[in-house]
Amino acid sequence: MGNTSSMLTQYDIEEVQQHCNHTFSQQEIVSLYERFCQLDRSGGGFISADEFLSVPEFAVNPLSQRLLKVLDGLNFKEFVAFLSAFSSRASLQQKIEFIFKVYDSDHNGKVTFNDMLDVLRDLTGQFISEQQREGALDGIRLLFYRSQFISEQQREQVLTHVLEESGYTKDSSLTISDFVKTLGNSALKMEVEVPVD
Numbered sequence: 001m002g003n004t005s006s007m008l009t010q011y012d013i014e015e016v017q018q019h020c021n022h023t024f025s026q027q028e029i030v031s032l033y034e035r036f037c038q039l040d041r042s043g044g045g046f047i048s049a050d051e052f053l054s055v056p057e058f059a060v061n062p063l064s065q066r067l068l069k070v071l072d073g074l075n076f077k078e079f080v081a082f083l084s085a086f087s088s089r090a091s092l093q094q095k096i097e098f099i100f101k102v103y104d105s106d107h108n109g110k111v112t113f114n115d116m117l118d119v120l121r122d123l124t125g126q127f128i129s130e131q132q133r134e135g136a137l138d139g140i141r142l143l144f145y146r147s148q149f150i151s152e153q154q155r156e157q158v159l160t161h162v163l164e165e166s167g168y169t170k171d172s173s174l175t176i177s178d179f180v181k182t183l184g185n186s187a188l189k190m191e192v193e194v195p196v197d
Helices: 010-019 026-039 049-053 064-071 076-084 092-103 113-124 130-136 140-144 152-165 176-183
Strands: none
Touching (some): 010 026, 010 076, 092 113, 113 152
């Protein structure tokens, strides 16, 4: 399985399926392996940052640089585990853990106000509309909106308000359990469909 020129055995498929908590069917794992082999242009059994950036949809993602810190050098089993957070069969807990990893860029197990602000900047750039700003006060979903100009001060005010609504302050460092508490009652959708031939 380390060498992309090899074929997956039934044992490999079951091992990967178990590693990703059965979020993908065996047929989906085979399709993902084919895609992995296409991305692994060097044939080394790992996907590099440059190989990930060759996917246009990934390259234009506002979080691509942040995601590369998680993705660079993944083997096939790790690749499937990464994608499992986007499976419709993934639990809300798995999805929240993935989001937490994206926010926790220094991997210290805590997300600070500045970490959240950095992600917000990545997602919105300089743009967010008044309507989106008002709608964002409905929870942490603010961090996924983009459109009209917003100042840094406004961005900080909105984020402070969202934290306060969740029972935290600007000085709080959120752990994974805090993220679960904050996002646990949301209708969080993070799904992709794996095409199966």
